Amino acid sequence: MGGPLIAPLPGTLVSILALFALAALAVPLARTPLGRPLVYGASALISATAFVFGVQGMLGTPATLVLPLGVPWMGAHFSLDPLAGFFLCVINLGGAAASLYGIGYGRHEHAPQRVLPFFPAFLGAMSLVLVAADAYSFLFGWELMSLASWALVVAHDKSADNLKAGFVYIAMASFGTLALMLAFALLAGGGDLTFATLAHAPHGPLVGALVLALALLGAGSKAGLVPLHVWLPLAHPAAPSHVSALMSGVMTKVAVYGFIRIVFDLAGPPAWWWGIPVLAIGGISAVAGVLQALLQSDMKRVLAFSTIENIGIIFIGLGLALAFRGNGLMAAGALALTAGLFHVLNHALFKNLLFFGAGAVLNATGARDLEKLGGLIHRMPTTAVVMLVGAAAISALPPLNGFVSEWLTFQAILLSPALSPWGLKLLVPLVGALLALAAALAAACFVRLYGIAFLGRPRSEEAAQAVEVDRWSRGAMVGLATLCVLAGILPGPVLDALQNAVGPLMGARLPVQTDVAWLSIIPVGESRSSYNGLLVFVFMVLSAGLMALVIHRFASRALRRAPAWDCGFPNADPITQYSASSFGQPLRRVFARTLFSAREEVTMPPPGDSAPARIRLTERDPAWALLFTPLARAVEALAERSNILPYLTIRQYLGIVFATLVALLLVLAIWR
């Protein structure tokens, strides 16, 4: 047998081209009834193919290619190294799942011509960013990705909220691209802009620091790091659910890739303090994201805020890797980077899954508001089971995949005493505490989400009448749930594959995990820690099975149906159940009162009045109040003052043209 039939890099480029062609084809196809299955089916196939190329790229040697496209004198450079290959896998896995889900979910789309053409273009643009090997192609793909996703966010432009979300999103996206552009320009310092040259271009410590700051601004605004996250909870829920899944689960990963590419690869060896800002921002994002998720009652907004938390966790891993590498601890850095990359994969898996589930619930009940759901476990059994898997995974419960990556991050944090600078010595344990807090709050958040939506009794007529979603959607969700379980109980092969990407960046690798007996993973050393997902899984299955057996065998068989104890309130309505906001109340009072100015106002009717008492909850994101509102006001005032041109009359415009012409001619006449 020779090598693979098609080399992975040209194959990926062809896939990207095919996705763009599909996007063009989707314009006429969208109006036909067969268009939806055709477009989504084709994009699922292409994404699956690109996934295979990604696996090959991750395991193989780096390849490069120059095509005579783009900027005339330099062409377009592409390359596929293991890092890009890994992200290509993640993105196309998510893309394939979302396409599969879209086959069924898209049936409920009332304006398919506004979604279908942009969906494959969005997928293609994301892959294009990953294989780009010069700044022009990178930024082109980046901007294309922003624009395509913007079009998807405003696909349902009837609602003013969506339009506002689109506006905030496009403003932030442009800002992010500007920051990245400046970062590349600083790195190049006048030389050419291919990544191969950028990586070896010499630059001083000041330029390095600026590049780090710009990468944090540019990639961080796309990924949703606090305080640049404000667009994310607006834009992600506004898109159709499978697109929300892509934006939250996959597009944020492209941003993580951009950050890794610029800071780890192109910016050269890090200074000792580079990890500090990344760690601090990551820790704050993790806690702030999950706290705000706890305050929301809109299901998709909960998920969007939880994305901010997970991006925070990923950046904690990246920050640790920078800190370790900056201080010469390559092996520890490799562990931290592996943890971050593994969490990239995991978050893509379970966030896609959860968004698909939210979409399924939205389709079945027409509601995203948790206060209108309940009892769905009886009406939508498959969705309920996969959502449970997703919720457990994102809450980092063993034996699922979320646990493995967060455990690895903690292992890296536990290595921090080896760091010599005192700033880091003190900061890293603090970040560890933040991470622990975030993990615990995430568990609370998803207990709340799952419990309110799927357990209890239905809180609305629609929830009581919900029906299970179609086969395609269920297939996509079950597939992702299976992958969550698999990555959780067999993390060894994934970790080994990741080492190809980690090795060149950190100059060190983790020990090979697949050699360890009994499928355990031992990231640092046997004496320190090891984890065996399979063992935990088997133990849980056995103990739970045993318990069930014992109960059924030995418990009384006498069955008696009796009314539930009603606490003295006869005829309890479903509305008397715990609601989403009541579940969140303790945490809201403890944490969110000062941080997010969360307030509760209770209006009681006067005695004798039979009107219901009302409670109104308000909260405010400090990022808006402290940063964006003043900024927007300043920009507006400046624009108002400086821009008089749009308000002239037609003759004044002509007059300006005329006067300019005459003035120029006069200059010419006098000059000679």
Added chain:
Amino acid sequence: MSPHLVFDIAHLLAGAMVLISLMMLYQDRLTALIKVFALQAVALAASVAWQAYAHDAPHLYVTAAIALIFKAIALPLALQRMVTRLGLHRQVETAVATGPTMLAGLGLVGLSLVIMLPVTATSDPLAREDLAFALSVVLLGLLMMVTRRNAVSQIIGFMSMENGLILAATGARGMPLVVEISVAFSVLIAFIVIGVVLFHIRERFDTVDVDALDRFRGGRS
């Protein structure tokens, strides 16, 4: 024929165009303005034809014919019909007083001569004079567009500008016929489009005074 005579006749015709442009500036009735515009087109056709003869460039005769047929006959007739249908033929329009406009126009002619003559010092005298006159015609057309309030006179200003461009192009040893024809067509299309728009404006606002559009738009004039 002596070269002096060739030069003098070319000079005469191009100078006539500038003169007619200046004449257009003080026409305050649309009917008269259209007639003056037709006269300018005739002068343009004559000038181009003379260039064709002088330079022995037969394709310029086509240009001359296009100018004569389209600009001197077809467009003025169409404009005249338009004005009649819009009921503007009795209207007197004044935006900027005639005196200052004429002074500005004279200044522009002077400016273009001052600029063009030194710039083109090396080329042959025929082209030099032609270019200077052409620039004057362009500037005068633009001046007319700026000073008039009525949309029809703005169109005429625009087309008179285009006359100046053609004069410049033929003076510089002619331009390719394809370019020539496409320019003629684009002007024609522009005319049609503007005509249609005019009728729509008229329907909506009951006037073709562009200031009314600005008022409607809420401009801060």
